[in-house]
Amino acid sequence: MKLRWRIAIGVLGVFLLFGLSHFIFNKSSQTELEKYKAELRGNGEKLTLAEVLPERGTNEAALEDFVAVVGSFQNTASKPWDLPWFEYASAGEVVPLLGQSTRSSARSSLDAVLADLRTFKNSFEDLHGLAKNLELNPTWDTADPYVSSAPLYVAKRTSAQWLGAAAIAEMHAGNSEAAIEHLLALINLSRFYENDFSLAHQMIRQAVATLGFHTTWQVLHSYSTNCSEADLKKLQHRWESFEIIAMMEHSFISERARFLHHMDLSRSTPPSGIDDYLWQSLTQNENELLYLSFLQSIIEGLRSVKTNKPWSDSHQNLTQHFSLIEQKTGIVDRVRYSLTLIALPNFKKLPPSSVRNETSRRLTVTAIALKRYQTSKGRLPSDLNALIPEFITAVPIDCMDGKPLKYKLNPDGTFLLYSIGENGKDDGGDPTSETTGTTHDLWSGRDAVWPKPASLD
Numbered sequence: 001m002k003l004r005w006r007i008a009i010g011v012l013g014v015f016l017l018f019g020l021s022h023f024i025f026n027k028s029s030q031t032e033l034e035k036y037k038a039e040l041r042g043n044g045e046k047l048t049l050a051e052v053l054p055e056r057g058t059n060e061a062a063l064e065d066f067v068a069v070v071g072s073f074q075n076t077a078s079k080p081w082d083l084p085w086f087e088y089a090s091a092g093e094v095v096p097l098l099g100q101s102t103r104s105s106a107r108s109s110l111d112a113v114l115a116d117l118r119t120f121k122n123s124f125e126d127l128h129g130l131a132k133n134l135e136l137n138p139t140w141d142t143a144d145p146y147v148s149s150a151p152l153y154v155a156k157r158t159s160a161q162w163l164g165a166a167a168i169a170e171m172h173a174g175n176s177e178a179a180i181e182h183l184l185a186l187i188n189l190s191r192f193y194e195n196d197f198s199l200a201h202q203m204i205r206q207a208v209a210t211l212g213f214h215t216t217w218q219v220l221h222s223y224s225t226n227c228s229e230a231d232l233k234k235l236q237h238r239w240e241s242f243e244i245i246a247m248m249e250h251s252f253i254s255e256r257a258r259f260l261h262h263m264d265l266s267r268s269t270p271p272s273g274i275d276d277y278l279w280q281s282l283t284q285n286e287n288e289l290l291y292l293s294f295l296q297s298i299i300e301g302l303r304s305v306k307t308n309k310p311w312s313d314s315h316q317n318l319t320q321h322f323s324l325i326e327q328k329t330g331i332v333d334r335v336r337y338s339l340t341l342i343a344l345p346n347f348k349k350l351p352p353s354s355v356r357n358e359t360s361r362r363l364t365v366t367a368i369a370l371k372r373y374q375t376s377k378g379r380l381p382s383d384l385n386a387l388i389p390e391f392i393t394a395v396p397i398d399c400m401d402g403k404p405l406k407y408k409l410n411p412d413g414t415f416l417l418y419s420i421g422e423n424g425k426d427d428g429g430d431p432t433s434e435t436t437g438t439t440h441d442l443w444s445g446r447d448a449v450w451p452k453p454a455s456l457d
Contacts, residue, residue: 078112080165089454092431098222197254312424
């Protein structure tokens with residue numbers, strides 16, 4: 001047999017062997033993928049966009065009105081974002097904007113905000129009206145219902161800063177009722193597009209809520225606080241109804257459905273080149289399987305918080321899962337699992353950040369209930385159970401250990417309220433960090449302690 005025929009037969013054999021191995025590999029990975037999807041469906045998981053998409057928003061005009069109102073604040077003299085909203089003086093101590101020894105610069109800034117409140121009274125009234133009637137469901141292009149509505153990052157942030165500054169400024173002027181109304185509008189604002197399935201929208205909601213937590217702290221610890229028990233009750237109920245974990249769970253479920261939708265589109269589209277062919281035939285199934293298991297670990301971790309299981313356990317499991325994925329650093333693995341490896345850095349921080357924000361919400365609710373008790377009884381309770389049922393239906397659970405938040409009445413009449421923090425250990429309400437040189441904040445300490453006002457004397 002001539003050499004060229006031998007070469008031709010050899011090449012043909014290699015192609016046949018490649019084709020057979022490719023067929024077996026693709027079939028095996030597809031079988032494993034379908035088995036995992038069936039397992040998810042058997043456990044009641046929603047995998048399609050039709051199952052998770054919210055109803056289409058009905059008030060698209062409100063979006064334009066909202067942007068227009070926020071735009072009217074461009075000509076104000078004051079800049080509320082320059083206020084030291086939540087400045088730590090030391091571990092566990094925050095500088096009160098409304099303390100008896102409030103810095104003159106802060107007083108001047110608050111006076112300027114008050115002046116703008118009067119000048120732009122109509123704009124603030126419009127913003128309040130929009131905040132009460134904001135669209136909870138997203139809008140989308142009917143031609144492509146999978147594209148999320150515009151996040152409006154700047155408009156939401158700016159309006160939240162103005163409402164928070166307005167609340168603090170009104171407290172500064174002794175108008176506690178007006179201050180609470182501004183704060184309630186800020187919380188309402190954080191519900192804008194609450195049912196949107198995109199993770200970006202949910203993180204914006206949480207960012208607005210964080211500003212609300214900080215503003216609530218300033219109002220509660222104002223030396224001139226004269227809020228009525230009824231106003232504090234409204235504020236507490238508004239925070240109690242604010243959802244964080246459930247909405248993040250829904251967003252990750254929606255992210256999974258959107259991902260599967262695009263994977264189905266990829267399979268139904270003929271490859272346009274060798275890279276598409278290799279993706280569809282060699283790596284898509286494995287990529288999809290790893291991505292689904294990756295998302296499922298996040299979803300189950302968030303669900304554990306909803307059922308009051310210790311987040312410290314779920315966080316450890318998630319960290320181990322992420323670590324296994326991060327170890328896929330070889331060239332072959334980076335090709336096989338490209339999508340998951342790209343998504344990992346973006347998704348890794350979202351669950352712990354959301355749980356921290358949920359814990360902050362629960363601390364805020366408890367602090368308001370304590371203030372209501374103090375306003376009504378003239379003293380603080382000896383323990384949190386004394387708040388039930390008049391001021392709270394049940395003691396809020398610490399996400400970190402699945403047990404009630406910790407509380408102690410101090411001999412000087414103040415109180416210590418805290419979560420055990422992310423180390424999963426009760427350090428007795430210690431706000432100091434385990435490491436030196438750490439910037440102080442709620443989560444830098446051994447425990448996450450509701451801060452007390454710092455003395456500037």
